[in-house]
Amino acid sequence: MANEIIKTSDNIEDLLDKVSCLIEQARTYVKTSVNTAEVYTKYYIGKYIVEYEQKGNVRAQYGKQVIKDLSKKLTGRFGEGWSADILEKCRKLFVVYSNSATVSRKLNVQEKSATVLRIFEKKVTDAPNFVLSWSHYLILVRIDNEAERNFYEIECASQHWSVRQLQRQVGSCLYERLALSRDKDEVMRLAKEGQTIEKPSDVIKSPLTLEFLGLKSDATYSESKLENAIISKMQQFLLELGKGFLFEARQKRFTFDEDNYYVDLVFYNRLLQCYVLIDLKTDKLSHQDLGQMQMYVNYYDRFVKQDFEKPTIGILLCESKNDALVELTLPKDSHVYASAYQLYLPDKALLQAKVKEWIAEFEENNIEEE
Numbered sequence: 454m455a456n457e458i459i460k461t462s463d464n465i466e467d468l469l470d471k472v473s474c475l476i477e478q479a480r481t482y483v484k485t486s487v488n489t490a491e492v493y494t495k496y497y498i499g500k501y502i503v504e505y506e507q508k509g510n511v512r513a514q515y516g517k518q519v520i521k522d523l524s525k526k527l528t529g530r531f532g533e534g535w536s537a538d539i540l541e542k543c544r545k546l547f548v549v550y551s552n553s554a555t556v557s558r559k560l561n562v563q564e565k566s567a568t569v570l571r572i573f574e575k576k577v578t579d580a581p582n583f584v585l586s587w588s589h590y591l592i593l594v595r596i597d598n599e600a601e602r603n604f605y606e607i608e609c610a611s612q613h614w615s616v617r618q619l620q621r622q623v624g625s626c627l628y629e630r631l632a633l634s635r636d637k638d639e640v641m642r643l644a645k646e647g648q649t650i651e652k653p654s655d656v657i658k659s660p661l662t663l664e665f666l667g668l669k670s671d672a673t674y675s676e677s678k679l680e681n682a683i684i685s686k687m688q689q690f691l692l693e694l695g696k697g698f699l700f701e702a703r704q705k706r707f708t709f710d711e712d713n714y715y716v717d718l719v720f721y722n723r724l725l726q727c728y729v730l731i732d733l734k735t736d737k738l739s740h741q742d743l744g745q746m747q748m749y750v751n752y753y754d755r756f757v758k759q760d761f762e763k764p765t766i767g768i769l770l771c772e773s774k775n776d777a778l779v780e781l782t783l784p785k786d787s788h789v790y791a792s793a794y795q796l797y798l799p800d801k802a803l804l805q806a807k808v809k810e811w812i813a814e815f816e817e818n819n820i821e822e823e
């Protein structure tokens with residue numbers, strides 16, 4: 454009898470797990486559907502406002518009055534939530550996302566819009582594929598550069614960034630930093646596919662922005678203090694590192710020829726299936742630092758990694774780096790990289806100018822080849 458009770462109890466727990474999982478999935482789906490429905494609703498409100506203005510050839514000053522009048526009437530009918538500011542943002546959403554290049558884009562996320570669009574009781578074919586919340590799009594519509602905007606939308610959807618995380622990535626110029634860390638041939642790919650992780654250099658961005666550590670850029674601090682700050686803010690540091698990173702250890706010791714060596718931070722990248730070793734340098738990067746990291750990488754490749762894993766990546770995170778010194782010191786096939794870090798948000802205008810210069814050079818080279 455006791456065995457039967459235990460067996461029944463096990464079955465109930467199994468049933469509870471399945472039902473709980475179903476309820477959680479349903480809640481997530483409903484929340485997502487409601488969020489997406491809100492974006493489509495406000496997109497079409499913006500569309501109707503623009504069409505009304507164009508039909509009546511409404512001038513700018515009269516257009517503002519139209520929105521104020523509409524806001525007052527909607528508030529009277531539906532209550533709060535339809536201020537003139539909200540309607541202006543609806544209009545902005547439509548203007549930004551109604552161009553053909555954006556409408557035809559494909560986001561690499563699970564298709565949800567078909568179900569959501571049923572709320573309009575018709576099949577809509579001229580609308581973008583919205584997959585984020587209204588709060589996310591309020592940030593995205595402020596980005597003028599379409600390639601940059603597409604990149605953040607793709608990354609936000611695939612990485613499930615919160616609104617705060619999206620704000621931080623835009624503020625830290627993630628798009629520009631990735632673009633400037635890549636070959637010119639790969640810059641255009643960011644806007645179409647987001648950040649792809651296929652080879653070791655894909656995980657590198659320079660500079661790394663570590664403003665969240667709270668360290669003053671003009672203060673003197675030791676490598677151990679920098680390391681402690683990173684450990685205390687590991688979640689933010691992983692977000693800054695990028696896709697697929699898992700933290701394994703700090704001050705990881707290994708012994709070779711009776712000498713002990715310590716790697717500051719050890720990570721594993723599940724997308725590349727390899728170890729990623731990070732050493733922190735607050736002084737000027739030297740060829741000895743590069744040689745030491747190359748030794749760490751060699752040790753992990755020969756004694757730690759398994760046969761199915763890819764070669765180890767070594768990253769020297771330094772306040773400043775000399776690219777010529779790095780190139781001269783390391784062999785061409787090395788998986789050791791030097792990446793600068795900064796303790797403040799970068800100058801977005803300066804980085805945008807650099808990216809624009811790269812893209813112009815890229816397009817000019819393509820024209821010459823044709």
